[in-house]
Amino acid sequence: MIELSVVMPCLNEAETLAICIEKAKTSISGMAIEAEIIVSDNGSTDGSQDIAKLHGAKVVDVIEKGYGNALKGGIEASRGTYIIMADADDSYDFSDLEPFVSKLREGYDLVMGNRFKGGVEKNAMPFLHKYLGNPVLSFLGRLFFGIKIRDFHCGLRGFSKKAYNMMDLRTTGMEFASEMVVKSKLKGLKITEVPTTLSVDGRSRPPHLNTWSDGWRHLRFLLLYSPNWLFLLPGIVLMLFGTLGFLFIGAKPTDINGITLDVHSLLYASAFILIGFQFVVFYGLTKIFAVENGLLPKSSRYANLFKFLNLERGLLLGLLILIIGISLSVNAYLEWQDVAFGNLNTTETLRIVIPAVMSLQLGVQIILFSFFFSILGLKNKD
Incomplete structure (x- = not known):
């Protein structure tokens, strides 16, 4: 029986995908847990799919574009009791997944990573994200919904498959991450957070994230849900x-x-x-x-x-x-x-x-x- 599924959304991540998979495999080996690694590909054209298969990951092809669609495709194809998700850009620490699994085993439904407690490497987070976007949106999330977490938008998070089905997530873009936290609270699920680190993005190309448009989509979502x-x-x-x-x-x-x-x-x-x-x-x-x-x-x-x-x-x-x-x-x-x-x-x-x-x-x-x-x-x- 598979206890853990590690899901990585992917769109042209050939430079860092193998590193993320190997780090996740190291963490899984250290926990001696039955697990699978799923790469949810959203239309890569740089050979990411072949890299994933070469390193032993299961590839799920998701035709519908969008961060939320990619994650939903991978999560719904997973077989684990617990799921841990994070981007495949080598900024999140896949080598230390044990704190997330421990909290999930304790009975928490959603376990969020907290990058500010674990440490943010220099230049790993843009200035506006670190001192404006994330603090403001996290504050609004706590104010609007009473969610007692400090890093509302950490991409490294774990949850049970049962909790995911209860969330009934609908959004397809970057606001998928906000919807997961909000729906967990609205559904009365148990939420906690653990320290995690954030490193400099390992890719040579710019990230998919657009500071202002994606920030607005998160803010708009919070307002419409409150x-x-x-x-x-x-x-x-x-x-x-x-x-x-x-x-x-x-x-x-x-x-x-x-x-x-x-x-x-x-x-x-x-x-x-x-x-x-x-x-x-x-x-x-x-x-x-x-x-x-x-x-x-x-x-x-x-x-x-x-x-x-x-x-x-x-x-x-x-x-x-x-x-x-x-x-x-x-x-x-x-x-x-x-x-x-x-x-x-x-x-x-x-x-x-x-x-x-x-x-x-x-x-x-x-x-x-x-x-x-x-x-x-x-x-x-x-």
Whole structure:
């Protein structure tokens, strides 16, 4: 029975592939473990496939392009109980896989390498990656998802085949690495990290990684998988600021340190409320889309979403706000009528018209979105 599969994604790695395979074989021999080495080739044209076979590795040809596709092809072809993956550029230490296997045997589902604990060789990591990209993205990962690891993007990591199947990974590019960590947390899997080293890339050609575009793909992924931070919290903050604006300047102008806030500020306050509401609605839509398409796991909170946001409550709330808007509009009309539809005191009129227009818009939006959420809820109930 094969206990360990070592998977190396490969795209024209002829210069370093043999070194990585031999290092992995040395580590496997030292652990006296039944293992296999899989080279998941993504269309190499430099003879990498022949090199892999010559050194005793199993070659899996993956037609679909992309880092994630290459890894998925190799992982799904593996037969080991545990899997360790890393790039075949000789920057990761395949000769010391024992700490990963030990943690997996202890029952951890995902074991991440930590290059900052193990040591980063001089010039092994670009300046922007070391001091900006990795620290920022790792911080956001901890903040958004509560994942207590320090090196979110280490490419050397181990996991059980069972855990991999539970992750249900969907992405095909560089963000595959982020999805693995996020999904592990969302699925309630046990995560830990062990020190590992990072050496200078052994290839003479530039790496496949593109600093800005791949960094953006990782950041975009983190944001899309955390609708609370992307939509819900900004929406609540905007609506809170807008509501405070109405409380302070809705009835009369307010002076703050010599600055007068009047109807012009009231207009922005109404915009904050409307924009904030849109953010909250998009949170709900994103959550539903992500869960129903298998991108996020279902939770009790998700089920309660449809219990709380039902059609009847939405219609009632929307109707009440709509009535407020209509009442204020009628009031503004009557004041206009009192002056025989002539000139009005603009400031005093806007103090009525702005809340009226905002209430009309908000009421209609709540009613429409209540119907839409109700339609989505039909599928959820089925």
